[in-house]
Amino acid sequence: MAGRGKANERVEPTFEERRGGDDFRLSAGDRVARGSPAVKGGGKPKSGKPSRSRQKRRSEGGLGGFLRRMVYWSIVLGLWGGIGLAGIVAYYGARMPSASTWSIPERPPNVKIVSVEGEVIANRGITGGEALALEDMSPYIPQAVIAIEDRRFYSHFGVDPFGLVRALINNALPGRGTQGGSTLTQQLAKNLFLSPERTIERKVQEVLLAFWLEHTYTKDQILAMYLNRVYFGSNAYGVEAASRRYFNKSARDVNLGEAALLAGLLKAPSRLSPARDPEAAEARAQVVLGAMRDAGFITDDEIKTAMSQPPARAKRYWSGAGQYVADMVMDDVRALIGTVEDDLVVETTIDMSLEKKAEAALIDTLSRDGEKSKASQAALVSIDGTGAIRALVGGRDYAESQFNRAAKAKRQPGSAFKPFVYVSALEIGLRPESVRNDAPIRIGKWTPENYDQKYRGPVTLTSALANSLNTIAAELVMEVGPEHVVKVAHRLGIESELQANASIALGTSEVSLLELTSAYAPFMNGGYKATPHVVRRITTPDGKILYENDYANPPQVLSEQIVAAMNMMLTQVIEGGTGKNARLKGWQAAGKTGTTQSFRDALFVGYTSNLTTGVWFGNDDGTSMRKVTGGGLPAKAWHDFMTAAHSGLTPTPLGGVPYDRQDMQQQPEQLSIGSIISEVFSPAEGRYPAAPAPPVAPAATGGHAPRMSQVPIPPGEVGDRNATPAQATRRTTLLDIITGQ
Incomplete structure (x- = not known):
């Protein structure tokens, strides 16, 4: 037993000087394979349950370990991604002017031309229409735009994370069209301040400007600015211009179907314009009506009523005889007051009832006798x-x-x-x-x-x-x-x-x-x-008179x-x-x-x-x-x-x-x-x-x-x-x- 006990005692290796020239060697008992159990008496290893360390290593290689590693690395990558994103935002944000200098650019001036009865003949200017307060528009217009473009407009803070995720998933799936994740606030920021190119810098700036807009203005103000400036196709900017362009009426008076058509144009204004493709515009309007119903703005009965209305058939250009008058008025306005820098109201001498009768008289005569008489044009x-x-x-x-x-x-x-x-x-x-x-x-x-x-x-x-x-x-x-x-x-x-x-x-x-x-x-x-003369008076929208004609004392000839x-x-x-x-x-x-x-x-x-x-x-x-x-x-x-x-x-x-x-x-x-x-x-x-x-x-x-x-x-x-x-x-x-x- 004593000898066996000696044999089982652990011998610590030493690095002493060699004795008698013998080499340093390990005994057979010391030659134990790594990871193998101790062997008694130099016999075969004992069988039995794995050790705890072995069980731990096995568990780490299973599903639980994979999930833990995924969470760990996700957190790590998220932290680093957040740091990187913050760096990008800080970099591009530093390239922007100070927020204290930001301001909404002035809307291009509009010239509203009216008849002697006060009826609008036309609008002239880059926008093609006057700006309307949100409460002055048909209520269907903001409802339609929110339903199809930004349903969480009144709840997000300028950027909609859910919308971004939805857009990313939709764009990643095969066979699905491209979907944008920008909110109305982001679209307004882009239209007001930024160029249309798609770059990281522009997107970062768009987000920062959206935050600023949400901080500076109310939701209703942001929505009104958007609706008065967004492009609706066919040279019409803003809902008033688009409404008069496509329906020959004010945005105050558009019905549900017309509002849905306008909102539908925002996806692709030029391609979906009813002046270019009325069928495509109408199909898109029906999609908007469905979105309005899903958002709770309208009922199924209202959709049926809207769909029963005849579709808009707009011409490729502004139509109506009054447009000739409008062009003539603009020439006179520039001659009378110079460059137009602010919104104007021009009161004309035109009687719109007579204007419509004049147009009808010429068209009827040409339609009846023009072709056989080889007369293609007329004027009055x-x-x-x-x-x-x-x-x-x-x-x-x-x-x-x-x-x-x-x-x-x-x-x-x-x-x-x-x-x-x-x-x-x-x-x-x-x-x-x-x-x-x-x-x-x-x-x-x-x-x-x-x-x-x-x-x-x-x-x-x-x-x-x-x-x-x-x-x-x-x-x-x-x-x-x-x-x-x-x-x-x-x-x-x-x-x-x-x-x-x-x-x-x-x-x-x-x-x-x-x-x-x-x-x-x-x-x-x-x-x-x-x-x-055709111009009676030129005023600002608040009534300040800039010009008024005077033909009270004509010379006798x-x-x-x-x-x-x-x-x-x-x-x-x-x-x-x-x-x-x-x-x-x-x-x-x-x-x-x-x-x-x-x-x-x-x-x-x-x-x-x-x-x-x-x-x-x-x-x-x-x-x-x-x-x-x-x-x-x-x-x-x-x-x-x-x-x-x-x-x-x-x-x-x-x-x-x-x-x-x-x-x-x-x-x-x-x-x-x-x-x-x-x-x-x-x-x-x-x-x-x-x-x-x-x-x-x-x-x-x-x-x-x-x-x-x-x-x-x-x-x-x-x-x-x-x-x-x-x-x-x-x-x-x-x-x-x-x-x-």
Whole structure:
């Protein structure tokens, strides 16, 4: 036992000096494999349960150990990731300006253009619409946007972690579309401050700005800023611009289906625009309606009602005749006040009821007769006696062509220019009953001919104008002098350069329809210049007046006697001349037709005591129409518009004094011997209708803007209708010539 005990005693190895040169060796008992149990007596190892250390090692290699390691490393990586993220945020945050200098950039200025009734005609500016307070919008709009874009908008702090995780999972799954995790606040921050590129720096800045917005503004303020600035496609920024662009109504008035369509556009404004793809826009709107129901904003019954409504069918561009007016207004605003730097409200002279009637008259005429007549375009302008533009249509369809043919296009007026020739003749002493010989005439190398290539012999000036005889007009130009005709035309309102030659009698110098129409207005207002204008007042949204026009004291450009004579003569154009298609039931009207060479242009300009209106038909490329004259399509469209414009109004005669032949004898008539002889054998007495009755105050205008006839006319400055017969110069007769008197 003792020897066995000795054998079992542990022998500690020592590193002493070798003894007798023997090497240091371990005994067999010391040679125990690592990890093996001790062996008694040098025998085989004992079998039995593993040791605790072995059990621990085995358990660490199982599922529990794996999970523990995962948790451990997740915590480690999370800490390091958080440190790294904080470093990135700190780095990019340091590159941003100090938060104390952050401020919401000013929204681009908007110009709201309204009619005389206060109805919005259009909005102009980068945004295309005015900013609305959240409470002024249709309640469906914010509900729809929140439901589809950011359902937890009112509960998150600017960044939605749940939304980010949802977006990451959705984008990681195959076959799923890309989904963004940005909140409305982040989108607003991006739109206000950042560029659209997708970089880590921009995303970090977006988050920081979102936190700042949430800290600085209320949720309602953030939502209102977003809805007033976000892009909805088709050049529409903000809900007001989009609503007017797609539905032709204010965002205050959109219904549930329309609000869903607007909210649906935010995903892809250009691709989903109803102006580009109405079916895609409608399909997306139905998705929005489902999201609104899931969010608890609406019920299934409301969805059914919304889906039963006809889908929006928007044109590819802003539409409506009022858009021509809006473009014209913007040109005037810049000329009147300079660069637009703040929101403005521009009050115009436009009567929207008349504007819509004017557009309808042109479209109906073109739709009915345009194709067979080879007329593709038309324009109309209507003004009152002050020159205020009440209606203006610059073309068939603004969505197809934004060129304003009423104000910017200059074309030959043809015979519509002749009234200025006859005014010139009256001013040198001729009278409506004066006679001239309709016969072939040669002026230099020019030989003017009548439209029907027929000659009527001796005719009165009234008859010559009513039948638009070219020979008489040319003869009158040579009698009075082309320079005098040019001066008269400019005095009445023509601003374009005119060529002082004999052919001016046939309207060969180009003018715009607007200036031609305004030059007719002195005939209807008693002889006063009517400067055309469309802007009444320019104000700030809070009512501060920046500009207000003043046309209360226009200059007198024609004497009352000349006005009376021209009214009588131009009335005959409609009653029995080339303008018969323009006759108005119950209303005294006057006007003149105009047709250019080869039927390229056809015009009719006419007036009542309320309005002066000019109409043009033709083609933009100058190609000929199919024998369309001023007495054809233009006179018919003029009739349709003026009939609608005067509906419900009490008929009143043309203003000014009635025509009196004695009043015209203040200046000697310059007649040739042939003219006097012609008149002797063709006496004029008894061939003219009774003079129009003195003007009376018209009845209420039925909602239209006040007409010139309701405004007191200033006292005359040209001519004197109170001249006594003794003061008048006696007219030369054939007997005077024979007797030498």
